[in-house]
Amino acid sequence: MPRNIVILGGGTGGTLTANRLRKHFKPSDAVISVVDKNRYHIYQPGLLFVPFGLAYADDLIRPRERQFKKGIDFYESEVDHVDIEGRKVFLDDGRALAYDALIIATGARIVPEETEGLTGDGWMEKMFTFYDAPGATALARAYNEFEGGRIVVNVADMPIKCPVAPLEFCFLTDWYFQEKGIRDKVEITYVTPLDNAFTKPRAASALAGLLDEKGVKLVTEFNTGEVDGPGGRLISYDEREVPFDLAVVIPVHSGAEFVGRSEGLGDALDFVETDKHTLQSKASPAIFAIGDAANLPASKAGSVSHFEGEILVENVIRFLADKELDASFDGHANCFIETGFSKALLIDFNYNQEPVEGHYPTKVGMPLLKESRLNHLGKLMFQWFYWHSLLPGRDIPGINPDMPTSGKHLN
Amino acid sequence: MTTTTFADRQVELTDDGFFADPSQWSEDLVPALAAADGIDELTDDHWTVIRFMRKEYLENGTGPNVRAHGKTSGYTEKQLYKLFPKGPAKVAARLAGISKPRGCI
Numbered sequence: 398m399p400r401n402i403v404i405l406g407g408g409t410g411g412t413l414t415a416n417r418l419r420k421h422f423k424p425s426d427a428v429i430s431v432v433d434k435n436r437y438h439i440y441q442p443g444l445l446f447v448p449f450g451l452a453y454a455d456d457l458i459r460p461r462e463r464q465f466k467k468g469i470d471f472y473e474s475e476v477d478h479v480d481i482e483g484r485k486v487f488l489d490d491g492r493a494l495a496y497d498a499l500i501i502a503t504g505a506r507i508v509p510e511e512t513e514g515l516t517g518d519g520w521m522e523k524m525f526t527f528y529d530a531p532g533a534t535a536l537a538r539a540y541n542e543f544e545g546g547r548i549v550v551n552v553a554d555m556p557i558k559c560p561v562a563p564l565e566f567c568f569l570t571d572w573y574f575q576e577k578g579i580r581d582k583v584e585i586t587y588v589t590p591l592d593n594a595f596t597k598p599r600a601a602s603a604l605a606g607l608l609d610e611k612g613v614k615l616v617t618e619f620n621t622g623e624v625d626g627p628g629g630r631l632i633s634y635d636e637r638e639v640p641f642d643l644a645v646v647i648p649v650h651s652g653a654e655f656v657g658r659s660e661g662l663g664d665a666l667d668f669v670e671t672d673k674h675t676l677q678s679k680a681s682p683a684i685f686a687i688g689d690a691a692n693l694p695a696s697k698a699g700s701v702s703h704f705e706g707e708i709l710v711e712n713v714i715r716f717l718a719d720k721e722l723d724a725s726f727d728g729h730a731n732c733f734i735e736t737g738f739s740k741a742l743l744i745d746f747n748y749n750q751e752p753v754e755g756h757y758p759t760k761v762g763m764p765l766l767k768e769s770r771l772n773h774l775g776k777l778m779f780q781w782f783y784w785h786s787l788l789p790g791r792d793i794p795g796i797n798p799d800m801p802t803s804g805k806h807l808n
Numbered sequence: 809m810t811t812t813t814f815a816d817r818q819v820e821l822t823d824d825g826f827f828a829d830p831s832q833w834s835e836d837l838v839p840a841l842a843a844a845d846g847i848d849e850l851t852d853d854h855w856t857v858i859r860f861m862r863k864e865y866l867e868n869g870t871g872p873n874v875r876a877h878g879k880t881s882g883y884t885e886k887q888l889y890k891l892f893p894k895g896p897a898k899v900a901a902r903l904a905g906i907s908k909p910r911g912c913i
């Protein structure tokens with residue numbers, strides 16, 4: 398009898414997991430099913446470039462099913478809930494899928510309506526987000542027409558996907574209005590709930606330095622309680638205010654709603670409670686989580702899903718064979734940070750090691766925590782790589798899930 | 809790391825004022841800790857939140873951030889800020905004698 402492996406979510410993590418599992422299991426050994434609520438796969442890192450006219454949302458989208466290898470069943474539906482005891486997933490359309498192993502890869506979603514006023518008067522007119530395709534496209538129009546004034550870039554609260562993207566957005570905003578020749582008429586302020594530009598000390602000071610160099614003001618420890626569109630103000634819970642003419646807000650994020658509807662599966666924000674080394678859910682040994690859906694203390698980034706993939710697949714195989722799991726995921730993340738003017742920075746870190754200077758993956762490699770053109774090319778190449786290597790689930794020679802230390806300046 | 813005295817007891821604090829060793833904490837220290845953070849009157853609501861933080865920490869190894877807190881503690885984020893105007897996550901964590909809430913990354 399073939400085993401049933403069900404994967405919820407066919408984005409970055411779900412697709413690469415499905416493809417890796419399909420390579421491992423013969424069709425007679427496993428039926429692999431993927432459920433996703435919509436039929437298009439979007440390359441989310443590309444959204445960063447849309448507001449600046451450097452990419453178009455349509456070019457970032459491909460049919461979801463075509464990213465799967467042959468022999469993977471695709472169900473287009475919302476998930477209603479998981480019956481953990483009964484090992485069954487109930488879909489919105491009434492169907493139920495029984496599983497021997499379940500992988501949750503439904504990512505994180507933005508919840509702008511949770512912040513008072515954000516989706517009220519002025520939403521998509523003077524308050525925008527670039528975290529989805531309609532928002533990024535509307536913002537491109539607004540930037541194109543912008544003639545000067547105060548722009549604020551605000552992270553409403555953590556956690557968010559790709560925590561460096563708002564900083565990249567600030568750097569590119571500086572570049573964009575310099576190119577337009579009106580930088581002197583534009584004031585840019587980065588407003589964050591963190592106590593510095595980023596969480597990890599060495600990267601935070603490097604990034605705060607870059608903001609300063611580019612004339613971007615920094616407001617820290619600001620927990621956005623309300624956005625007043627007509628009055629043009631961000632208001633924090635402790636009653637501080639930041640005025641704006643145009644606000645780019647990264648809304649608060651939650652996990653998928655069905656996680657909340659599945660008793661015992663998720664935390665307060667509907668992220669799946671997951672063991673940070675094995676990727677097994679705490680609710681049941683038959684459930685695993687990958688990517689943004691998991692509540693790990695790691696970045697919510699595509700690179701993390703990629704590094705998790707190899708270990709997750711190994712563990713699903715071991716679980717189905719009644720073997721002990723491999724507890725080796727180290728929280729490895731690797732992010733390019735676009736800084737404008739065709740340059741970028743690279744950071745590489747894990748649960749224990751903060752980003753530091755040096756080179757990646759070895760002493761001869763891309764410079765870490767330092768602006769370079771090579772890193773910018775790396776960032777652009779990543780898109781090709783995403784569709785042709787990462788999603789198909791190929792291993793990349795020289796790039797391993799474990800974070801390398803040989804090129805890093807560790808003291 | 810500094811050693812400070814609260815209610816005649818010596819405790820180790822990290823540089824940003826959190827307990828270096830959460831086992832050094834007990835409830836009788838809370839009034840003194842609160843005073844040091846500018847809270848003169850401890851209401852039942854303060855106590856409920858402080859005990860909630862402590863419990864979350866013992867179960868999960870970190871205090872919740874304000875938003876998660878607002879969803880599980882029975883207090884809205886606004887009410888939490890009324891109780892701890894300088895920031896519920898940090899101040900309540902200091903009063904509950906737990907380490908600094910892990911910044912999300």
Ligand SMILES: Cc1cc2nc3c(=O)[nH]c(=O)nc-3n(C[C@H](O)[C@H](O)[C@H](O)COP(=O)(O)OP(=O)(O)OC[C@H]3O[C@@H](n4cnc5c(N)ncnc54)[C@H](O)[C@@H]3O)c2cc1C
Pocket residue numbers: 405406407408409410411432433434435440441442443444445474475476502503504505527528529558559562653654655687688689690697698699700701702731732733
């Ligand atoms: C603006 C932006 C820039 C970014 N830049 C970078 C970057 O430079 N580098 C990087 O590494 N990462 C970046 N990321 C993050 C990266 O895109 C994500 O971390 C990654 O896609 C996570 O993969 P995932 O599989 O966990 O979730 P996703 O790829 O988001 O997939 C989740 C899938 O689940 C489906 N789904 C959700 N809920 C349900 C439901 N209830 N029922 C059925 N299906 C459901 C969704 O339709 C989706 O297809 C960026 C993200 C954004 C928004």
